[in-house]
Amino acid sequence: MAEFVEEDELNFALIMEKGFHNLGDEDFAVFKCPVCKRIYLIEYECDTIFSDPNDPSVCLAILSTCPFFSCLSCEYPFREGIIGPKADNRYRVTKDELLASNWSWLLLRGSQQELLQKNLHICFSAAQFRFRQTDPALAERMSKRTTTLGDLIRIREELFRMHLDPACASYKQGFKEAYDWLADQISAAAADPPEVRMTLAKMWKVETRKPDKE
Numbered sequence: 604m605a606e607f608v609e610e611d612e613l614n615f616a617l618i619m620e621k622g623f624h625n626l627g628d629e630d631f632a633v634f635k636c637p638v639c640k641r642i643y644l645i646e647y648e649c650d651t652i653f654s655d656p657n658d659p660s661v662c663l664a665i666l667s668t669c670p671f672f673s674c675l676s677c678e679y680p681f682r683e684g685i686i687g688p689k690a691d692n693r694y695r696v697t698k699d700e701l702l703a704s705n706w707s708w709l710l711l712r713g714s715q716q717e718l719l720q721k722n723l724h725i726c727f728s729a730a731q732f733r734f735r736q737t738d739p740a741l742a743e744r745m746s747k748r749t750t751t752l753g754d755l756i757r758i759r760e761e762l763f764r765m766h767l768d769p770a771c772a773s774y775k776q777g778f779k780e781a782y783d784w785l786a787d788q789i790s791a792a793a794a795d796p797p798e799v800r801m802t803l804a805k806m807w808k809v810e811t812r813k814p815d816k817e
């Protein structure tokens with residue numbers, strides 16, 4: 604069965620680095636034209652479609668839930684939701700399709716993804732372990748996935764201390780990575796408090812994700 608590209612498999616850092624961004628708190632997805640299979644990147648917080656993998660300035664503003672635009676290659680008229688749970692599979696992009704396109708750089712490679720997940724898992728577990736000694740209530744909230752924005756900031760501070768702690772030397776790089784990653788989650792959450800829950804959900808999703816099927 605064809606394996607569709609999921610949102611958390613997109614290389615968010617690289618997308619941002621290449622300049623495909625809007626006003627902050629970006630969320631990206633890919634979709635394709637069901638007729639000619641042309642692939643587009645969409646930033647659906649601000650409903651912007653990018654059509655050129657090499658040029659973020661080429662973009663269209665639309666509504667992802669109800670996009671009235673035509674495929675730039677074949678003029679197929681998009682008239683319904685193209686992303687999200689209600690989107691039809693014919694709009695979804697498979698990994699093979701993405702890799703065969705000029706958008707192939709979007710896909711987070713297995714090794715990077717596995718490394719990030721592994722590091723996040725180790726780091727959050729280690730921080731939780733330390734909080735059991737210093738702040739059992741926070742450790743408990745971590746185990747129940749009910750952390751607040753304030754908790755996230757404290758977890759980040761703890762990761763920073765662990766990064767500097769010689770006793771944690773073997774995971775130094777992992778703590779740094781988790782610390783940086785958490786900074787993005789915190790700034791996204793702080794910029795838009797109603798999004799906190801969603802951001803936290805994403806954070807735990809990364810941490811608890813099962814390894815990719817081969």
Ligand SMILES: [Zn+2]
Nearest residue numbers: 636639674677
């Ligand atoms: Zn088309």
